[in-house]
Amino acid sequence: MINRSPTPRTDLPYLRRRIKPGQASAAPSVPMIATAPPATPTSGGLNLGRPLAPQPPSPAPSARQASAGLVLGHNAPASSANPRAQKLKALREAATVMDHEVELLFPAPGIRDIYELNIQDRVLRLSALESAVGTLVVSGSTAMAWESVRRVTGGADVDGHTAGSTVMTKGNRPLAGYDGQNALVTLRHIRQLRRAIFINRGTRPMGVQIFSGASVAVPPPADGTQILVLALRIGNVLELRAEPVPHGWSDLQIWQEFDFTMTHAAPVSSYRR
Amino acid sequence: MATLVAGANAALTVENPGLDHVVVGLGWDTIPSHGPSAELVPFAVMCDANGVAASNDHLVFFNQIVSADASVAFSGDEDQEQIDVALSLVPEDITKIVFFVYVDPDVRGKGTFASVRNSHIRLSTAGDREILRFDIPASNMESVTALIFGELYRHRTEWKFRALGQGYTTGLAGVAKDFGISL
Numbered sequence: 001m002i003n004r005s006p007t008p009r010t011d012l013p014y015l016r017r018r019i020k021p022g023q024a025s026a027a028p029s030v031p032m033i034a035t036a037p038p039a040t041p042t043s044g045g046l047n048l049g050r051p052l053a054p055q056p057p058s059p060a061p062s063a064r065q066a067s068a069g070l071v072l073g074h075n076a077p078a079s080s081a082n083p084r085a086q087k088l089k090a091l092r093e094a095a096t097v098m099d100h101e102v103e104l105l106f107p108a109p110g111i112r113d114i115y116e117l118n119i120q121d122r123v124l125r126l127s128a129l130e131s132a133v134g135t136l137v138v139s140g141s142t143a144m145a146w147e148s149v150r151r152v153t154g155g156a157d158v159d160g161h162t163a164g165s166t167v168m169t170k171g172n173r174p175l176a177g178y179d180g181q182n183a184l185v186t187l188r189h190i191r192q193l194r195r196a197i198f199i200n201r202g203t204r205p206m207g208v209q210i211f212s213g214a215s216v217a218v219p220p221p222a223d224g225t226q227i228l229v230l231a232l233r234i235g236n237v238l239e240l241r242a243e244p245v246p247h248g249w250s251d252l253q254i255w256q257e258f259d260f261t262m263t264h265a266a267p268v269s270s271y272r273r
Numbered sequence: 274m275a276t277l278v279a280g281a282n283a284a285l286t287v288e289n290p291g292l293d294h295v296v297v298g299l300g301w302d303t304i305p306s307h308g309p310s311a312e313l314v315p316f317a318v319m320c321d322a323n324g325v326a327a328s329n330d331h332l333v334f335f336n337q338i339v340s341a342d343a344s345v346a347f348s349g350d351e352d353q354e355q356i357d358v359a360l361s362l363v364p365e366d367i368t369k370i371v372f373f374v375y376v377d378p379d380v381r382g383k384g385t386f387a388s389v390r391n392s393h394i395r396l397s398t399a400g401d402r403e404i405l406r407f408d409i410p411a412s413n414m415e416s417v418t419a420l421i422f423g424e425l426y427r428h429r430t431e432w433k434f435r436a437l438g439q440g441y442t443t444g445l446a447g448v449a450k451d452f453g454i455s456l
Contacts, residue, residue, distance in 0.1 A: 088348050088357050095339035095346070129329060129456065132336035133445060134378040171312040171379070179381055188312050188377040190336060211378055211445075212456040236336045 098235040105234060111214045117229065117242040118219055124240050126210065131238040134211030136185040138229065140218075141198040141206050143251050144183045145260045146176035149194050153263045155255065158183075164262030167192060187211070190233060197243075197258055198229040199251060208240060216240070221247045228254065275405040277436035283405050285396070286360070286431045293361040294399045297372055299422060300353045301392035311384025312377040315354040316445075317345055318452050319367045325453030327367060332454065345370060357399075358425060360432050369426035371452065375419035375445040383444065386414035394422040396434060407436035418444035 108125040117124065138144070145155035146167065154164030156178050167175035169189040176185045176196050183198055187210075200206045200220060208229060209215040218227055228243040245254060255262070275283055286292050299315045319331035319340060326332060330341040333356065338347040344362035348355050358370060372394060376384045386392075395406040407423055414420075417440035424435050441447040449456050 088346055091346055091348060092339050092343055095337075127329065128337045129332065129334075129454070132334065133456065135380045137380060171377070172307065172309050173379065173381060182380075184380065186379065188314065188379065 101235040102237055105237075105239075108239065111208075111210060111216055111240075114216060116217045116219065117208075117240060118227065119242070119244060122242045124216060126238045126240070128236045130210050130212065130214075131190050131233070131236065132187050134187055136187055136231065136238070137207075137209045138183040138185075138198045139181065139207045139209070140200055140202060140204050140220075141183045141229075142201040143199040144176065144178070144196060145251075145255055145258075146185075146196040147194045147260060148175060148192050150192075151194070151263065153260055155251070155260065155262060156183075157251070165265050185231065187238075190238060191236075193231075193233050195233065196231045197254070197260065198231070199254060200226060200228075218242060224248075230258070274403045277405055277407040277434075279407075279410070279436055279438040281407075282433050282435040284428070284431060284433050285404065285425070286433075289398075289404060292398065292404075292432075293359065295358050295360065295404070295425070296348065296397045296399065296401070297356045297358060297425075298354075298395045298397065299356070299372060299374060299393075300395075301374070302390045304388045304390060306388065309379075309382055311386075311388055312379070313353070313374050313386075313389070314377050314445075315356070315372070315374050316448075317356055318371045318373070318454065319345060319363070320369045320371060320452065321366055322368050323453075324369070329455055331367070360425075367427075369424050371421060371424045373419060373421040373448055375441075375448060378418075378444055378446075383418060386417040386420060386440070389414060392420070392422070394436070405434065407438070409438040414440065416442045418442060419448045421448070 105125070108123050109121070111124055111126060111130065114121045114124055141158070143155065143157040145153065145164075147153045148167045152165050152167050154162065154166055154176075156162045158178055158181060160178070166177065169175050169186055169192065171186070171188065173186050175189055175192050176183070178184070185193060185196055198206065200218065203220050205220050206218040206229060207215050208218065218229055221227075224247050225244045226247045226249075228245060230241045230243050232239045232241065243258075245257065249257070277283060285295065297317075301313060303310070303313070314334065317333040318326050319333075321327040333340050333345045333347060335347070340346070342362060342364055344359045344364070346357050348357040356372065363370070374392070376386065389411065391411050392409045393406060394409070395403055397403045409420070409422065419441040421437045421439040421441075423437050426433055426435065443450075446456065448454070
């Protein structure tokens with residue numbers, strides 16, 4: 001059957017590009033610049049597809065320059081369209097946001113600036129490096145709780161009782177937990193931690209120590225008040241805060257007060273698909 | 274692509290005219306373990322004319338992924354870690370950038386490079402064309418707890434790279450002492 005229709009058929013894929021002689025001028029005039037499909041800016045490859053609809057001319061020629069697929073230079077600079085450059089840009093922006101977040105914090109002493117966290121000196125802040133190397137060791141605590149950035153929450157005490165969920169790290173060590181008499185936080189994976197709290201029901205002070213050996217003391221309960229240590233990660237720094245609460249409060253009350261809600265891992269089944 | 278041996282150097286920008294951006298890939302293979310294992314941490318230090326860290330803002334590692342001047346940044350994990358260096362953005366007062374890896378000093382067992390079967394540092398362009406590579410010999414690593422893989426350094430107006438493979442038995446503390454890093 002011969003197609004005698006005066007207009008080109010567009011329902012047949014192999015005829016879509018066909019324009020009858022003499023009718024080319026009747027087709028809407030589309031500037032070349034408008035025929036570039038929107039998905040091409042980052043693809044350097046050959047695209048034979050026809051755009052579904054004319055696109056307005058791009059006001060930013062630099063966006064199209066990146067689609068010029070052939071680059072003869074060996075050391076082409078990382079243009080804005082290079083996926084690595086885009087990733088790097090995103091990283092830098094994220095780091096800038098994080099820096100800004102830290103810049104917004106009020107000034108606080110470092111761990112070498114004070115000897116004791118107490119009612120007067122209630123906060124200290126570690127540097128990015130101090131917050132990331134080795135282990136945060138809290139001695140003298142009797143119980144602790146932790147919360148990861150994914151809100152996985154757990155608790156433990158010095159006698160070996162546990163609640164909630166353990167957060168394991170790549171090195172096959174828990175992110176936070178007890179090792180003997182000391183409560184530990186694995187600083188290599190500090191980015192996984194949101195916060196941790198340390199409770200002292202003993203009669204001796206607590207001590208918090210970092211890799212460099214720098215440490216700070218926290219007084220034992222007195223006058224009906226116990227002082228907890230809240231370790232809170234803000235951006236890339238760890239802040240240690242002294243939090244006074246009534247001595248009579250149980251661990252459960254403290255968890256509730258600071259909104260540590262224990263999470264539970266689903267039981268593992270042997271069923272596999 | 275050139276392969277270097279320990280102590281050798283390569284004239285990066287002389288041999289690659291127009292090169293203003295390199296990707297430094299640090300990689301290693303470790304013996305798998307079900308128990309607590311040594312955790313290797315890559316690190317970059319931007320040094321001044323005295324050969325020490327210009328400041329703690331001039332360190333790039335997992336908790337500070339971009340230098341203050343934005344010239345050095347962690348960028349990927351095709352190797353264990355990749356660090357982008359925009360050579361043209363590196364401040365004039367930075368004379369070298371040292372790349373090392375340390376074993377995290379966890380109190381529950383510090384670990385060493387003994388479990389590392391092989392390691393390498395390689396430099397490539399932004400377009401992922403490998404320029405050079407240094408495979409670090411895996412001998413006598415039982416007591417090594419930090420290892421300097423190599424360094425980018427200025428030579429007059431050009432940039433060069435030196436393969437090092439220098440081990441420390443004193444870990445991050447030893448490297449920090451040598452490069453004036455305040456821990």
